[in-house]
Each structure stands twice: as C-alpha cells, then as structure tokens.
Amino acid sequence: MNDCKDKDFHPLFRSACMVAALAVVAGCSTLPSTGPTGADIQRAAAQAAPALPFRVIEVDNAAAVPPAPPPVLTSTLERPSYRETNLIGADDVLNVSIYEAGVTLFGVSPLSRSTGVPLSVGSSSTSQLPPIRVDDRGFITIPFAGRIQAAGHTTTELESMIRRRLIGMSQDPQVVVTLADALSNSVTLAGEIVKPGRLVLATNRETLTDAIALAGGYKGEAKDLVVVVDRGGETFRARLSDLLSSGARELQVAPGDRITILSRPQSFSVLGAPNKADEIRFPRGEISLAEAVALAGGVRVDQGDAAAVFVFRYVPDAQGVGQPVVYHLNMMKAGTYFLAQRFQMRDKDVLYIGNARANQPTKFVQLLSQLFLPIATARTIVP
Numbered sequence: 001m002n003d004c005k006d007k008d009f010h011p012l013f014r015s016a017c018m019v020a021a022l023a024v025v026a027g028c029s030t031l032p033s034t035g036p037t038g039a040d041i042q043r044a045a046a047q048a049a050p051a052l053p054f055r056v057i058e059v060d061n062a063a064a065v066p067p068a069p070p071p072v073l074t075s076t077l078e079r080p081s082y083r084e085t086n087l088i089g090a091d092d093v094l095n096v097s098i099y100e101a102g103v104t105l106f107g108v109s110p111l112s113r114s115t116g117v118p119l120s121v122g123s124s125s126t127s128q129l130p131p132i133r134v135d136d137r138g139f140i141t142i143p144f145a146g147r148i149q150a151a152g153h154t155t156t157e158l159e160s161m162i163r164r165r166l167i168g169m170s171q172d173p174q175v176v177v178t179l180a181d182a183l184s185n186s187v188t189l190a191g192e193i194v195k196p197g198r199l200v201l202a203t204n205r206e207t208l209t210d211a212i213a214l215a216g217g218y219k220g221e222a223k224d225l226v227v228v229v230d231r232g233g234e235t236f237r238a239r240l241s242d243l244l245s246s247g248a249r250e251l252q253v254a255p256g257d258r259i260t261i262l263s264r265p266q267s268f269s270v271l272g273a274p275n276k277a278d279e280i281r282f283p284r285g286e287i288s289l290a291e292a293v294a295l296a297g298g299v300r301v302d303q304g305d306a307a308a309v310f311v312f313r314y315v316p317d318a319q320g321v322g323q324p325v326v327y328h329l330n331m332m333k334a335g336t337y338f339l340a341q342r343f344q345m346r347d348k349d350v351l352y353i354g355n356a357r358a359n360q361p362t363k364f365v366q367l368l369s370q371l372f373l374p375i376a377t378a379r380t381i382v383p
Contacts, residue, residue, distance in 0.1 A: 189212070228261075271353075312326050
C-alpha cells in the first residue's frame with residue numbers, strides 16, 4: 001500500500017490521509033499560539049488603533065532605558081510646629097489636685113485633740129477631684145472656680161488660672177494639674193502594626209519611623225508594605241522599604257495624625273512564551289528586567305523569541321494620566337543584557353516574551369505527529 005488510492009487500503013487510512021491534506025492546506029495560520037509575535041506588536045503600534053493607541057520604545061542604548069522612579073520620600077504635609085507636651089486639648093482627661101491650708105473648701109480641717117475645734121491656722125488638706133474631661137469647646141468646670149477655658153493652655157497655666165479663682169475663698173490654695181489621658185497629643189496607628197491604637201507623643205519630636213517603632217513595629221516584610229499618613233485632609237504615602245533603606249526619617253508626626261500601614265506587595269505578570277507564565281512578586285524592593293526574565297525561567301526555547309522581549313507599562317504624562325507604552329529589547333544582542341540590568345521593573349508591569357514565527361513549522365510537525373500516531377496504531381491492529 002503506497003498511497004491512499006490503493007484498493008487494499010483500509011477506509012480508515014484513506015480518511016486519515018484526507019484530514020492530513022486539509023491540515024497542510026490550513027498551514028500555520030490555524031496553529032495555537034500563546035500570543036503575538038514581535039512583528040505583530042510592532043505592526044499594531046504602527047497602526048495606532050483609536051481604541052487603545054500605544055507606542056513602542058526601542059531600548060537599544062543607555063539613553064533609552066527609562067529612569068527608575070525616585071522613592072516618594074518628600075512629604076507635602078505641612079511641617080508641624082513644636083507643641084509642648086503638657087498642652088491641653090479637647091477630649092483630654094485631667095487630674096486636678098487642690099491643696100489648702102487653714103479653712104478649706106474641698107476638705108475638712110483637722111480637729112484639735114484637746115478641744116475638738118477645727119484647726120484654721122497651720123493645718124492643711126488635700127483634695128483629689130474626680131477625673132475631668134475637657135469638653136469639645138475646650139472648657140472644664142471646677143467647683144467654686146467655675147467654668148474655665150483649658151484647651152490651648154499648658155497644665156502649668158491652668159494651675160495658675162484655677163488658683164486665682166480660688167483665692168479669697170480658700171486660704172493659700174495650691175493646685176496641681178496633670179494629664180491623665182492626652183488624647184489631643186496622640187496619633188492613631190492601624191493596619192499591619194504590632195500594637196494598633198493610640199500612641200501618646202512623649203516628646204512631640206517623634207518621626208514616622210519612631211512612631212512605628214514605639215507601636216511595636218510592623219508586621220510582614222517592609223518591601224510589601226505602604227505607609228499612609230493622613231493629616232488635615234492631606235495625605236503622604238510611601239513604601240516602608242524606601243523609608244528604611246534611605247534613612248529618610250525627617251517626616252515628623254503631629255498630634256492628630258492617622259498612620260496606616262497597608263499590605264501592598266509589588267508584582268509583575270509574565271505572559272507569552274516564557275518558561276513560566278505567572279504573576280511574580282518582587283523578591284526585593286527593586287528588581288531589574290534581567291532579574292525578572294530570570295525569575296520567569298527565561299525564554300522558552302521551543303516557542304519564544306529572545307529578540308522579542310517587551311515590557312508593557314502605563315507611564316504618567318505631564319497631567320498625571322497613564323499612557324500605554326511598550327519597551328522593546330532584543331536580547332539576542334549581547335549588549336542588551338547590560339541595558340536589562342539597568343531597566344527597573346515597576347509594580348503591575350507586564351513582561352511579554354514574543355512567540356517565534358520560525359517555530360510554526362515545528363508546531364505543525366508536532367500536530368501531524370499527534371494526528372498520525374493513532375492512525376499508525378490502528379493500522380497495526382486492523383487487518
């Protein structure tokens with residue numbers, strides 16, 4: 001049996017030959033693919049489809065390598081002025097102690113052991129008032145002294161104000177005011193922090209990293225965390241690893257700040273014809289394109305084209321609007337590997353390795369092999 005027209009050729013083999021002929025006619029255009037080739041991407045960019053136009057930048061020299069974005073360490077938040085640690089604010093809770101000599105207002109004068117008459121000269125008493133909360137308007141009320149503006153004053157100033165109110169009603173009153181709960185002189189920490197909650201500022205010179213340390217530190221890895229500081233409607237945001245690695249600790253926290261540590265791991269996607277298509281997290285705070293290709297397992301030998309390595313990225317324009325840009329590197333050229341070491345990957349980049357057009361015949365041969373293998377097996381068992 002030399003061809004499909006042999007009269008002794010089983011109808012199964014004749015049908016198989018017809019299917020094979022149709023597959024040859026269809027050719028490579030119907031073969032499966034993991035994505036466009038490098039030429040397809042270049043052609044799509046040149047056509048500039050109105051729905052989503054993009055441009056291709058050839059990275060073939062050092063000047064074409066996009067600069068790595070500087071870490072956002074410069075805060076636009078207004079630098080807080082120094083605030084005394086004993087300054088009183090709304091919602092603070094105060095402890096007020098009043099010491100009196102002679103005739104007292106808040107206590108009973110000691111009695112004479114011999115006569116049982118209260119001592120008015122040379123005797124003293126101490127009164128500890130119940131904790132007093134500063135109301136929303138900054139006032140407190142002291143018995144016999146009345147309503148007093150406490151917010152905006154230090155504890156020392158408030159002591160003098162209360163004492164002046166009591167002079168004439170008590171003999172030589174002495175007043176001591178302490179902050180039991182300084183809510184107005186605190187910051188709030190939340191998120192990936194060991195001890196979330198309120199942190200009272202002991203010196204009012206604490207920096208952002210000081211506040212995080214005083215709250216027990218952070219959870220997880222610094223490279224995966226973002227610190228957000230909200231102050232008076234303004235926001236500062238930075239990756240924690242940038243703050244720690246650069247030694248930039250100049251951001252001073254202010255009372256009322258809300259500090260949140262969010263888990264935001266950086267990652268890039270690998271598509272096309274690598275050895276491993278996957279979403280890959282940054283193993284460090286910064287990685288290069290060369291490292292990214294290595295993490296993806298390199299270019300797949302039987303499908304990929306090392307001359308068609310692309311990075312898809314949204315690049316902000318002058319107005320801050322992201323514009324689609326594709327960077328192309330031909331890694332068949334040895335010098336490109338030096339450029340790939342300087343090319344910094346960014347969060348949410350797409351690394352695409354183009355399909356090699358030359359491997360289409362190989363795919364076709366594989367398809368024919370899969371087609372004829374069951375036919376050959378059937379031929380051995382069919383008489």
